[in-house]
Amino acid sequence: MKKRFGLIGHPLGHSLSPPIHNRIMEFAGIDGQYEMYDIPVAELPRFIPGLLNDLDGFNATIPHKTNVFPYMESLDETARLCGAVNTVYKKRGYNTDVSGFKSAGIELAGKNILILGSGGSAHMMAATALQDGAKSLEIITRSKTSLEKLLNHINSSFDAVEAKITARLLPELPKNQPDVILNATPLGMWPKAHDLPCTENLFVPGLTVFDPIYNPTPTRFVLNAKKHGGRAVGGLRMLLRQAIEAQQIWNPDIAFDVQQIENAILPELLEELYKSFSVKLLVTGFMGAGKTTIAQLLAKKMKIAFLDLDSEIEKTSGKKINQIFAERGESEFRIIETAVAESVLCHNGAAVIASGGGFPCQATNRKMIRESNTLVLHLSAPFDVLWERIEGNPSRPLASKREETEKLYNERAPIYSDFCDCEFDSSPDPEDVVDNIYSTITSLEI
Known part of the structure; x- marks a missing residue:
């Protein structure tokens, strides 16, 4: 007979718990299903007897981690010390958050x-x-x-x-x-x-x-x-580890290879997260930092969309960036850039966005970014490295002379550094830079 497990809470909304538990059970060879039960506090007394009798075990999340206490016949020591129950099995309350926390x-x-x-x-x-x-x-x-x-x-x-x-x-x-x-x-x-x-x-x-x-x-x-x-x-590893321990409590006769399960499921969880939510990663940097190349490679590695702000400006205006500068000047370009960026940030789904070099230097743009679900990753490199990459490039209207370009670099560098959420050296090969960024943003290891 198929085992039945679930999660009680309110409101539940989108939760990763069902796919996590169903994947763990599939991996461990358990014939079971995991479902969500959105139960308001006032309704818990009506539903709890059925949950305790009909399910083989269940998890409790906000606001029920303490609300289930009166219905437990016993508590394990961890649940008692934490003052909260997040896992129930045979009317005994457990707390697997601790093992999840310690896994960090x-x-x-x-x-x-x-x-x-x-x-x-x-x-x-x-x-x-x-x-x-x-x-x-x-x-x-x-x-x-x-x-x-x-x-x-x-x-x-x-x-x-x-x-x-x-x-x-x-x-x-x-x-x-x-x-x-x-x-x-x-x-x-x-x-x-x-x-x-x-x-x-x-x-x-x-x-x-x-x-x-x-x-x-x-x-x-x-x-x-x-x-x-x-x-x-x-918290992603904690989320998975506490789910594994809950399954161990509910299925005491089954051996779980925790490391093998983690190695298999963590990448899937990351992919599911990026697929389900519209978080944006904005890649900033001075001219020649490799914003477009690195953002494109990072998006491919994360399996999410890639957007290039300068390319979107050219699509919208029907003109090349250097043409806009020549015909309308930098101040007019910045107005266009801000308007296009606002549209790009509303892109449906997660995305890595390569910004223009001057984009984060405008106070209006920084305010817009901070009011959106956008994380800012800055690519830095010594000026000599950047100048070697951009010298003589006719498509860069602000990089015609070294002295003027270096002055601009020195003006922008502190703004980039102060504004970003994390900074990465873009001097190495792009693939190595992307590996470093990916390792940092997945945040799975201390």
Whole structure:
């Protein structure tokens, strides 16, 4: 008989859980199906008896991770410490978020930990950090009520805590630089991928960052940590690992090769993410940085659309870029560029977009980008390398003389660097640059 599993929550919307679980079961040879059950809080008492009796197991997500507590006959230790249940089997509550979180490989012992937020994810992160021997734990959040709940839970769950625990309400900021920042807020999640959960001054070399958000992969939080010399990992591996552990709980007699399953399914999940959501990756850089070539190769590797802003301008205007400059001047070109970019950013589906060299240097364009679901990847290289590539190219109206071009480069470089979410050296071969970018943006390893 086919086994039945599912996910309860509200609202559920688009979820990767069904394809993940169905793929794991297929891989492990389990005859089963996984479905979603969108159940409002008020309706849970009516549905829960049937779920417990009819399903072979189910997952619980927001807002039911605590709502299912009264219906459990027992809790495993992890669920008790986290104060949340995300997996149910035979009326026993489990929490597989911890194993998913630990799969990120973040060292917490002896570290100064900053948790952003105080909801369910913060409960799990705080419990794990304290169990692992964190040196200190600082929590910053907007909600006084949820913060009090979190602190009360910590006090009731741990008999003795050696770590120094402090808590602050925004707009108060951390007093000390943390070693590790854990995001427990929805900031940066689709469809508001432009958000950051903290101020950029916290990003320093040597910092470790974890963001459980997997949509998009990567988040701006992850990219900006890496941009400033930190280590960072996103939530896609956690999503898969917690699903594998849930299947292990529901199917205790079956052996799961976790590494083999991860290797097979993670690339599929990335492809599914990019196929399902319209996140844009904007590739910026000075003339000669390789924006078009690298963006095209990256789009091919990611199996999503490639768009070139200059090409779209030429299609729209019916004229070459250097012709527009000659006939109408740079200021008129910038107006056209902004209008076309606005249309390109509305492209249906995910895409890698190669920008023009001057595009991000206009304040209007930077504002437009930050208000959209666009992540900015900057290609940098020493001026000598770029000049060697562009010298004598008649299609580049702003690169006729070295001295003037170098002056323009020096003016634009700090704007590029400040504005981008992550920066990549484009001096090597394009294929190597693309491999580096892809490895960074997938954010699967710390």
